Amino acid sequence: MPTLILDNGGYTIKAGFSTVDKPRIIPNCISKARSERRRPFIGDQIDDCRDTSGLFFILPFQKGYMVNADTQKTIWDYCFSKDVLDVSPSETDVVITEPHFNFKSLQEAVCELLFEEYEFRALCRTSASTSADYYYSIxxxxxxxxxxxxxxxxxxxxxxxxxxxxxxxxxxxxxxxxxGGKALTNHLKEIVSYRQLHVLDETYLINQVKEDVCYVSTDFSGDVAISKKKLSENNTIIREYVLPDYSSIRRGYVRKVEETGQRAKSTEQILRLNNERFTVPELMFHPSDVGxxxxxxxxxxxxxxxxxxxxxxxxxxxxxxxxxxxxxxxxxxxxxxxxxxxxxxxxxxxxxxLPQNPTTYAWEGAKKFSQDPEFSKYMVTRNTYNEKGLNAFVKICDI
Structure with a gap:
């Protein structure tokens, strides 16, 4: 049977069998929307939501660690279902990534879920960076x-x-x-709320804005000087983002450069972004700017x-x-x-x-490792785990 590769990140789960070329990317959260209060959206079910304004997220991860096992199980139930990955745990080996310096109690929680709740046949624990190092080295x-x-x-x-x-x-x-990405999104929410619109409840929307318009500056002082200019003075940094109205516009988008500064249509609500485009990602290089x-x-x-x-x-x-x-x-x-x-x-x-797809590079590395002749040495069967617990993972892939 093929091995299930589960790159279990705090934002998305990259999951798929070792026989497929690309993993399925599923948001690692349960979402609740104002428009459909009765229905929780698990993982990528959020794509079915008509109105994603004011989304509320239930996350299994906090500060990079899986602290809510019940929420994680609900999301995994969806991932392993017949309509998504169609996993038969009792016949499947699984490779899962965990964060570095993971707490022992959280390691135990993950193993208990996979072995005792799902009853997977065997488990290999590793980290995303270790998988990436393996893939890069070969x-x-x-x-x-x-x-x-x-x-x-x-x-x-x-x-x-x-x-x-x-x-x-x-x-x-x-x-x-x-x-990480969460801190940048939160910082952009605060800036936009202070300068233009109140969007502190619009995490989903502002995350899309961040991904669509932000960039890392290689000449920060030069970009600051340009951003101080008016649009008529050849400010090449300003971009205008058309916000969704969830009827005619389901997802926001960036206006064409030549349309920047033109009067908005009656159906459009415009968010203008200037120095926010590069000052938000700058936090990755100067975290002290936000304390x-x-x-x-x-x-x-x-x-x-x-x-x-x-x-x-x-x-x-x-x-x-x-x-x-x-x-x-x-x-x-x-x-x-x-x-x-x-x-x-x-x-x-x-x-x-920088890989062609940095998001899935660790998954690709774990997939390649599952085909390595040495791979079996790092696998722990369910019976071995029942006898020895976490001590069974003597050869662990550098978590």
Missing amino acids: TEGASKKTLCTLVVDCGYSFTHIVPYVNGVKVTESVRRIDV IPQMGISEAVVTVIESFPEPLRHHFYDNIVLIGGTSCFPGFKERILQDVRRDASIYADTNVF
Whole structure:
């Protein structure tokens, strides 16, 4: 039987059998809408909702960790159902990703769900960055015969900078930054609510706005200078976002550049975005701007690499891998490359690798690992777990 690959993120679940080319991406939440109070929308059922204004979310993850097992089970029930993945747990092996430094009680909760509630045949526990490192080492890194890889995992609740030497995570050098996609969306909500419209209850909408118009600046001071200009003075940063009315417009969209500044139609409500487009993603590089006393991503990357002996630093600088949905911002890769080159203490070839789809790269790595001859060593059967509990996971994939 094929192995089920379950990249269980805080924002989305990337799930699919090892026989398929692409995973199914399902929001890891239960949504409730004002327009349909009686019906909860599980996962991607939200696509069936006619009016997504004022959505209320029930999340199994908080601050990057699965703290609500009941909610997670409800979402998994939907994912494993015949209409979605059609999983027969008793005949299926499963690979699941967990966050780094996961608490033991939460590890136990996940294992109990998968083994005792669903009764999967066998389980392999790993992390998204470990899967990404494995996939990179046998594809992009194979030609370089690389020894060291630095994986930057930009997720929903956090960003992890994780170094690997010969495929083994160097735990004491891992850095976590408490800024991810969720913090950026919340910050954009506050800015827009202060300047234009009250949208503090519109998380779903503002998240779409963030994904559609925001970008990472590679010349922050230059972009600030441009954003201070009026539209008539050649301000190339301003964009206008047409908000949905949930009747004729189901999803908001960005107006064409040549239409920017033109009078809105009677059916259109316009949200104008200027410096918000680049100042919101800038939080990833300067978390202290919103009171988070931590270093930014670029600084953390250099700090982690510089903690290693000089012979290894060249390899790390040459193999920086970006994964996670938050790394999809335009300009993100270029900004990391620019900052790291500037701050590196030694002259070295710096290479930043951004996969074609950073969101599913970890899933693809786990899928590839499930076909490895060594894979069976990391699998724990249900019977073994019943005898030894968490101690059965002696060979764990570097969580």
